[in-house]
Amino acid sequence: MTGFLQSLGVPRRLNAAGTLTRLGGALMAPEVLQAMQEAAACSVDMAELQTAASQRIAGLTGAEAGLVTTGASAGLTLATAACLAGWDAARMAALPDTQGMPARVLMHRTHRNTYDHAVRLAGGCIVDIGHNDRGTGAGVRSLEAWEIESALDAQTAAFVFVASPEALPLLPVVLEVMHRHGLPVVVDAAAQLPPRENLRRYVEMGADLVVFSGGKALEGPQSTGLLIGRRDLIGSALLQMMDMDVHPRTWAPAGLVDMARLRGTPLHGIGRGFKAGKEEIAGLLCALQRFVERDEAAQVAQWTQRLQVMVQAWTAQAPMLAPVLWPARLSQPVPQIALHTPEPAAQFSRRLQTMEPPVHLAEGRMEDGLLLANPMALATADDALLVQQIARAAQDAWPSASRTDTFAER
Numbered sequence: 011m012t013g014f015l016q017s018l019g020v021p022r023r024l025n026a027a028g029t030l031t032r033l034g035g036a037l038m039a040p041e042v043l044q045a046m047q048e049a050a051a052c053s054v055d056m057a058e059l060q061t062a063a064s065q066r067i068a069g070l071t072g073a074e075a076g077l078v079t080t081g082a083s084a085g086l087t088l089a090t091a092a093c094l095a096g097w098d099a100a101r102m103a104a105l106p107d108t109q110g111m112p113a114r115v116l117m118h119r120t121h122r123n124t125y126d127h128a129v130r131l132a133g134g135c136i137v138d139i140g141h142n143d144r145g146t147g148a149g150v151r152s153l154e155a156w157e158i159e160s161a162l163d164a165q166t167a168a169f170v171f172v173a174s175p176e177a178l179p180l181l182p183v184v185l186e187v188m189h190r191h192g193l194p195v196v197v198d199a200a201a202q203l204p205p206r207e208n209l210r211r212y213v214e215m216g217a218d219l220v221v222f223s224g225g226k227a228l229e230g231p232q233s234t235g236l237l238i239g240r241r242d243l244i245g246s247a248l249l250q251m252m253d254m255d256v257h258p259r260t261w262a263p264a265g266l267v268d269m270a271r272l273r274g275t276p277l278h279g280i281g282r283g284f285k286a287g288k289e290e291i292a293g294l295l296c297a298l299q300r301f302v303e304r305d306e307a308a309q310v311a312q313w314t315q316r317l318q319v320m321v322q323a324w325t326a327q328a329p330m331l332a333p334v335l336w337p338a339r340l341s342q343p344v345p346q347i348a349l350h351t352p353e354p355a356a357q358f359s360r361r362l363q364t365m366e367p368p369v370h371l372a373e374g375r376m377e378d379g380l381l382l383a384n385p386m387a388l389a390t391a392d393d394a395l396l397v398q399q400i401a402r403a404a405q406d407a408w409p410s411a412s413r414t415d416t417f418a419e420r
Contacts, residue, residue, distance in 0.1 A: 024396050027370040028226075028344075028384040031081075035225035035232035036387055042230060042296045049292035056288065057264035060248055063291050064266055070302050072210040073238035075266060077247055078224070078291045082200035083128045084284040085221040085235040086170075089196045090115065090132035091280045092219065092246035093168035097271040102250055105280040106133035112167040118153045118180070120145055121172035125198065129170055132280055136170075137161060153180055158187040166193060173199040173212065175341045185216040194218035194243065200235070203227035204343045206306055219243055224290075227386070230297030231290045242268060250279030251286070310338045313385045314345045316393055320383065321347060323397045328404040336382075347383040348375070349400070352408040355379050361403050369399045 067076025079085035095101035115134035140153030224234030245266035258275040351358040355376040362369040372382035
């Protein structure tokens with residue numbers, strides 16, 4: 011590696027862990043970088059750019075409107091803020107103080123996660139409903155319509171639904187109840203790409219707002235996210251992230267702003283710290299276009315072929331890893347390799363990260379003694395080096411005296 015990063019002493023890492031934020035997300039295509047460079051070289055009206063971006067996003071996703079955010083977490087905060095404030099400039103100015111306004115945000119108990127903080131940041135008060143009997147093995151009950159109904163009151167503002175293939179059958183129930191009471195449903199689908207059809211799935215099902223990550227499967231800038239859905243809610247979210255240090259008499263509102271419903275000129279909103287730059291907006295739009303036009307089957311086939319070569323190489327060079335190819339499937343539409351670690355998985359993962367260059371594998375199955383190789387953020391040119399580094403680490407970790415006997419037991 012040469013250039014700026016080398017001058018900082020920051021090593022390049024072999025990322026077979028996936029499009030993780032802490033490892034910089036996806037690898038961007040040259041076309042995306044070019045779009046960002048073009049945007050960086052000129053001045054634009056940011057509201058005008060976001061409005062144009064909204065039109066492009068709508069055409070590619072089937073939503074009424076869209077917004078480029080600074081990551082999916084920021085998108086979730088803005089989505090919550092839009093549901094809380096609507097077109098009320100006074101509420102926008104007050105957030106995250108929700109005194110005197112509906113602020114209860116319902117969530118299924120099994121959907122609670124560390125990203126709840128994004129909802130609370132806007133002022134949302136999360137209310138658990140339903141049970142976790144399935145998750146704990148205590149029973150078969152999940153969440154039913156009457157439980158949602160019983161949780162609704164005059165202070166309820168929205169429902170946040172965390173999407174997954176397993177949770178999807180419940181979404182129509184949530185939508186029916188909430189919409190019958192005139193309340194919005196926000197779908198957190200940050201990591202639900204691929205498959206590409208999910209870009210349209212949740213909006214077509216009736217979701218009011220949907221959040222996606224921009225720096226993962228979309229392969230856009232790491233600092234971006236995508237918020238799509240109802241035009242009025244997208245307009246509210248846009249107002250709450252824009253630079254509003256403008257003179258009311260000269261302010262030219264964006265096309266997404268409904269001036270018939272907006273009273274007054276809002277101040278800086280809760281999302282002001284989430285400003286998306288012109289470079290990020292251009293980059294994500296380019297990446298989104300590429301994602302929509304991509305041949306998904308060909309992409310999966312290419313990933314699978316690369317991983318098959320790795321499996322063969324590790325089987326020959328480091329059989330103690332007992333590599334197994336996990337093909338793409340509905341719940342995990344990206345093929346991966348499961349590697350059995352020759353020492354405790356956490357210890358082996360740390361060993362890999364101290365190599366030159368450092369190597370990262372996915373740790374989601376670490377408690378089972380497995381590390382996973384994911385191809386999404388691994389350059390094809392680095393495949394051979396990845397195989398070499400992991401094989402070397404396995405040989406170093408595996409005591410020579412026990413290699414044959416232990417492997418034979420497998």
